[in-house]
Amino acid sequence: MDRTGHPTLQDVSRHAGVSTATVSRCVNDPEKVARKTRERIERAIEELGYTPNFGGRVLASRRSNTIGVVIPTMNNAMFAGALQAVQEVLSDSGKSMLVATSGYDPEQEFRQIRALVGSGADGLLLIGTDRPATTRDYLARRAVPHVLTWCHDPASEAPTVGFDNHEAGKVIAEAAIGLGHRALGIIGGISTDNDRAAGRIEGMRAAVAEAAGGVRIVGVQETRYSLDRGDEAFDRLMARAPIPSVILCGNDVLATGAILRARARGVRVPEDVSITGIDDHDLARVVLPALTTVRVPQRDMGRQAAQVLLERISGAGPVRGRELPLELVWRDSLAAPRQVPPD
Amino acid sequence: MDRTGHPTLQDVSRHAGVSTATVSRCVNDPEKVARKTRERIERAIEELGYTPNFGGRVLASRRSNTIGVVIPTMNNAMFAGALQAVQEVLSDSGKSMLVATSGYDPEQEFRQIRALVGSGADGLLLIGTDRPATTRDYLARRAVPHVLTWCHDPASEAPTVGFDNHEAGKVIAEAAIGLGHRALGIIGGISTDNDRAAGRIEGMRAAVAEAAGGVRIVGVQETRYSLDRGDEAFDRLMARAPIPSVILCGNDVLATGAILRARARGVRVPEDVSITGIDDHDLARVVLPALTTVRVPQRDMGRQAAQVLLERISGAGPVRGRELPLELVWRDSLAAPRQVPPD
Numbered sequence: 025m026d027r028t029g030h031p032t033l034q035d036v037s038r039h040a041g042v043s044t045a046t047v048s049r050c051v052n053d054p055e056k057v058a059r060k061t062r063e064r065i066e067r068a069i070e071e072l073g074y075t076p077n078f079g080g081r082v083l084a085s086r087r088s089n090t091i092g093v094v095i096p097t098m099n100n101a102m103f104a105g106a107l108q109a110v111q112e113v114l115s116d117s118g119k120s121m122l123v124a125t126s127g128y129d130p131e132q133e134f135r136q137i138r139a140l141v142g143s144g145a146d147g148l149l150l151i152g153t154d155r156p157a158t159t160r161d162y163l164a165r166r167a168v169p170h171v172l173t174w175c176h177d178p179a180s181e182a183p184t185v186g187f188d189n190h191e192a193g194k195v196i197a198e199a200a201i202g203l204g205h206r207a208l209g210i211i212g213g214i215s216t217d218n219d220r221a222a223g224r225i226e227g228m229r230a231a232v233a234e235a236a237g238g239v240r241i242v243g244v245q246e247t248r249y250s251l252d253r254g255d256e257a258f259d260r261l262m263a264r265a266p267i268p269s270v271i272l273c274g275n276d277v278l279a280t281g282a283i284l285r286a287r288a289r290g291v292r293v294p295e296d297v298s299i300t301g302i303d304d305h306d307l308a309r310v311v312l313p314a315l316t317t318v319r320v321p322q323r324d325m326g327r328q329a330a331q332v333l334l335e336r337i338s339g340a341g342p343v344r345g346r347e348l349p350l351e352l353v354w355r356d357s358l359a360a361p362r363q364v365p366p367d
Numbered sequence: 368m369d370r371t372g373h374p375t376l377q378d379v380s381r382h383a384g385v386s387t388a389t390v391s392r393c394v395n396d397p398e399k400v401a402r403k404t405r406e407r408i409e410r411a412i413e414e415l416g417y418t419p420n421f422g423g424r425v426l427a428s429r430r431s432n433t434i435g436v437v438i439p440t441m442n443n444a445m446f447a448g449a450l451q452a453v454q455e456v457l458s459d460s461g462k463s464m465l466v467a468t469s470g471y472d473p474e475q476e477f478r479q480i481r482a483l484v485g486s487g488a489d490g491l492l493l494i495g496t497d498r499p500a501t502t503r504d505y506l507a508r509r510a511v512p513h514v515l516t517w518c519h520d521p522a523s524e525a526p527t528v529g530f531d532n533h534e535a536g537k538v539i540a541e542a543a544i545g546l547g548h549r550a551l552g553i554i555g556g557i558s559t560d561n562d563r564a565a566g567r568i569e570g571m572r573a574a575v576a577e578a579a580g581g582v583r584i585v586g587v588q589e590t591r592y593s594l595d596r597g598d599e600a601f602d603r604l605m606a607r608a609p610i611p612s613v614i615l616c617g618n619d620v621l622a623t624g625a626i627l628r629a630r631a632r633g634v635r636v637p638e639d640v641s642i643t644g645i646d647d648h649d650l651a652r653v654v655l656p657a658l659t660t661v662r663v664p665q666r667d668m669g670r671q672a673a674q675v676l677l678e679r680i681s682g683a684g685p686v687r688g689r690e691l692p693l694e695l696v697w698r699d700s701l702a703a704p705r706q707v708p709p710d
Contacts, residue, residue, distance in 0.1 A: 090482055098466075099451060100649065101444035108442060111468060115475075120482040122465040123441075125454060132458075139433055139463040143486040251649055280653055306443070306594055310623055312655045 040068035090120045091333065092140030093149045096128045096218075100249065100277045102305065103151070106173070109326030110149065117334060119146070128248075130217050134159045141168055147337045149173060149329055153180050154219040169336040173329040174220055176347040183336070183345035185329040189220045192318045192350050193227025193272075196300050199316070199352055200270045201235045203360045205298065208232060209261035209268030210244040211254055211278050221246075224274050224302060242268050247278070254281035262291070269297060269361035276301035276308045276317055283311050283357065294359035304353055313356035321348045383411035433463045434676065435483030436492045439471045439561075443592065443620045445648065446494070449516070452669030453492065460677060462489070471591075473560050477502045484511055490680045492516060492672055496523050497562040512679040516672040517563055519690040526679070526688035528672040532563045535661045535693050536570025536615075539643050542659070542695055543613045544578045546703045548641065551575060552604035552611030553587040554597055554621050564589075567617050567645060585611050590621070597624035605634070612640060612704035619644035619651045619660055626654050626700065637702035647696055656699035664691045 037044040042061060050057045050065045057065070091114055095103045111121050124140060126133035133150075137159065140148060147169035160181070163170055172184045200208065210228055213221030225244065232239050242264045245257035254273070258281075261268055273279035279301030286293050293299050293313055301308055304319035325348050336343045380387040385404060393400045393408045400408070434457055438446045454464050467483060469476035476493075480502065483491060490512035503524070506513055515527045543551060553571055556564030568587065575582050585607045588600035597616070601624075604611055616622035622644030629636050636642050636656055644651055647662035668691050679686045 088486060090486055092465075097451070098441065098447040099444060101442060101447065104441040104444065107468075108440070111470075120467060120479060122435075122467055122483070122486070124463060124465055125450075127454075136463060140465070143431060143433055143465070143488075145486075251653070284653065307650075307653060310594070310627065310650060310654050 035072055036065065036068045039072055040065045088144035088146055089118060090122050090143070090145050091147050091149065091330075092137070092143075092145035093121060093123045094126055094133055094136045094140070095123060095151055096126050097249075098123075098125055100251070100305070100307075102249065102275070102277065102303070103174075105322035106326030106329070109323040110330040113327055113330035113334070119334075128214070128218060130154075130156050130159065134162070137162070137168075141166060147171075147333050149333055150182075151175075152219045153177050153184065154217055154222075169333065171329055171333040171336060171345075173325060175223070176345065177219075178345065180345070183332055183343050185332050185346045185348075186325055187320060187348045187350050189223030190227040190230070192302050192320070193224035193229075193274075194231045195227075195350060195352055196302060196316075196318050197228040197231035197272055198235075199354075200272060200298065200300065200358060201231060201239055203298075203358065205270040205361050206238050207240065207242050207266045207268045207270075209242055209264070209271040210274075211257045211261065211271060211282060212244065212246050212274035213249050213278070214246045221274055228272050242266060249275055249277045251277060251281040251284065254278045255285045258282045258285040259289075262289075262297070267297070270358065271297060271299050273299065273301050276303045276305035276315055279315050279317070279357070280305075280307040280311045283313070283315075293357055295362065298358045298361070300358050308353070308355070311357075316355045316358035317353050319351040319353050321350075324348060378415055379408065379411045382415055383408045431487030431489055432461060433465050433486070433488050434490050434492065434673075435480070435486075435488035436464060436466045437469050437476055437479045437483070438466060438494055439469050440592075441466075441468055443594075443648070443650075445592065445618070445620065445646070446517075448665035449669030449672070452666040453673040456670055456673035456677070462677075471557070471561060473497075473499050473502065477505070480505070480511075484509060490514075490676050492676055493525075494518075495562045496520050496527065497560055497565075512676065514672055514676040514679060514688075516668060518566070519688065520562075521688065523688070526675055526686050528675050528689045528691070529668055530663055530691045530693050532566030533570040533573070535645050535663070536567035536572075536617075537574045538570075538693060538695055539645060539659075539661050540571040540574035540615055543615060543641065543643065543701060544574060544582055546641075546701065548613040548704050549581050550583065550585050550609045550611045550613075552585055552607070552614040553617075554600045554604065554614060554625060555587060555589050555617035556592050556621070557589045564617055571615050585609060592618055592620045594620060594624040594627065597621045598628045601625045601628040602632075605632075605640070610640070613701065614640060614642050616642065616644050619646045619648035619658055622658050622660070622700070623650040623654045626656070626658075636700055638705065641701045641704070643701050651696070651698070654700075659698045659701035660696050662694040662696050664693075667691060 033044050037047045050062050114121050124136035150172050151174045153175050170182050172182050173186045175186045176184045176188050212225040215222035232241055243261045247253040247257045279299050282299050301315040301317035304317050308315035308317050328346055376387050380390045393405050457464050467479035493515050494517045496518050513525050515525050516529045518529045519527045519531050555568040558565035575584055586604045590596040590600050622642050625642050644658040644660035647660050651658035651660050671689055
């Protein structure tokens with residue numbers, strides 16, 4: 025017992041009948057300890073109610089065995105599939121995942137990063153490349169191992185493990201244009217401080233710019249990713265002249281919201297207007313009509329991002345980012361326009 | 368700078384032109400420092416890249432200003448609404464929320480609790496009352512302030528801020544019985560180690576036990592909360608004799624999965640079979656037909672649970688739990704059975 029009555033590393037070592045070095049190794053690098061020994065130590069830790077002291081652990085190995093993840097939001101489970109995969113990889117390495125949310129606010133993200141580093145996180149997984157110089161400088165100065173995901177940018181300072189958001193927007197817009205759509209509306213996420221939302225909208229614009237005559241964007245609305253936030257955006261786009269024959273949405277949550285709004289207004293999808301998503305979220309197959317969308321390889325991305333982060337933390341040589349493929353998923357919410365207007 | 372080149376509390380104090388005691392207070396109890404002073408200190412902290420050292424902070428105040436939350440899963444955003452509210456309350460008090468997941472596994476929950484306590488969490492928010500004696504003993508021995516939510520049990524050792532899951536199951540079953548349903552099927556969550564799933568199923572059984580003649584349960588299937596896991600359960604229930612006229616589901620995720628399965632099999636809802644949920648998750652209004660369900664006051668529950676936890680941490684006298692009300696939400700997935708069989 026220490027002076028405050030808490031059990032110490034020595035107590036655990038005596039109780040388990042192993043050296044303090046073995047207990048320390050078991051706490052910091054459990055995979056390096058034989059299973060039976062580990063179980064004996066874990067039983068002693070449980071029976072005594074020992075909690076490894078972070079300060080002591082840092083002195084011993086500079087490892088806390090926790091990884092911090094900062095995601096924009098837990099709403100709509102947009103990041104859940106990837107996080108589940110991250111958790112599984114970390115768990116196999118004896119590490120825990122702690123998640124904090126930024127609310128899409130760069131200052132809140134910075135506060136959460138500092139809280140995670142302050143509580144001893146060995147490394148961080150962050151979403152996207154856009155963040156203020158203050159945050160990037162902090163990560164560099166403190167030499168915090170980190171990996172960026174949900175994006176891919178070979179020019180990024182930190183390795184990115186994700187997909188090309190620009191390409192995702194381009195692919196879905198090209199699918200609509202290929203079916204004969206000429207008047208396109210866009211409901212995107214808010215692009216300020218959000219490279220993913222911005223990239224998707226730019227990709228849609230790029231497809232239109234490259235298309236042959238007469239294809240144009242009749243309106244772009246940016247709104248928060250929420251089932252309800254698309255209502256006003258949908259109404260505004262449908263009040264344009266010409267009315268868009270397809271509305272390309274920045275993600276499946278916005279697209280699902282747009283379909284609910286269309287249903288409430290008696291607008292038929294895809295007969296009166298086509299609606300598309302991006303992500304292949306669970307909502308995409310629940311809503312009727314089911315969403316034509318671009319599948320983001322969430323689980324695979326989470327798994328690989330966790331692996332790359334573990335490599336960075338272990339300090340094993342230079343670590344390279346990885347780009348994951350996208351896949352267009354055809355369902356029922358996108359069809360040819362009722363009549364193709366003359367070019 | 369300390370020996371490792373990291374800026375110290377003294378560096379921040381000099382840079383901001385305030386005493387080290389004020390810097391320490393700003394880090395540990397930001398709400399007690401005048402806004403302008405706090406901004407000056409925060410600027411100095413950012414400019415220097417100072418991270419409060421957890422060990423030092425504990426010595427100074429035993430506060431890390433982080434709260435740990437362990438939820439079963441991030442999948443399906445089942446807990447997202449409440450967590451968002453918890454985050455907002457904590458943020459107003461200058462605290463951060465760190466979330467870990469247990470995968471509905473009591474041993475993983477215990478590991479995550481120890482990781483959070485080890486990283487200095489001031490208190491914990493946990494889901495439900497069911498957990499092994501080992502975990503409860505640990506929390507008691509370490510005197511970790513904690514609050515339980517998603518459940519209500521006045522007899523619980525720790526305060527609960529939530530609703531009565533038994534009542535939720537009873538209310539929805541009574542609604543079905545009241546419409547004339549006599550043959551009920553149940554697709555529940557896995558009740559082992561899960562007081563919420565068990566309570567909901569028991570509440571449904573209680574409503575049947577109290578109903579007048581001829582009402583019976585033709586089958587109970589337990590499965591993981593997932594859109595896809597309900598397929599087999601749905602098929603098995605629909606193979607019973609008599610075929611159930613209503614399937615009561617343990618939550619909206621299972622109910623949505625059941626509706627998707629019915630759609631794929633050409634079974635009409637509610638004409639051929641009614642399907643109900645519990646929670647009033649976003650899915651409940653996205654799926655067609657929209658789900659008749661029991662609304663759980665997620666945001667309000669999260670807000671109040673965070674407040675009660677902050678009271679516990681501040682040590683301000685005995686803290687009592689709170690029960691939140693449930694509300695039956697009528698939509699389109701529950702209707703009277705096609706023909707009421709004779710009693």
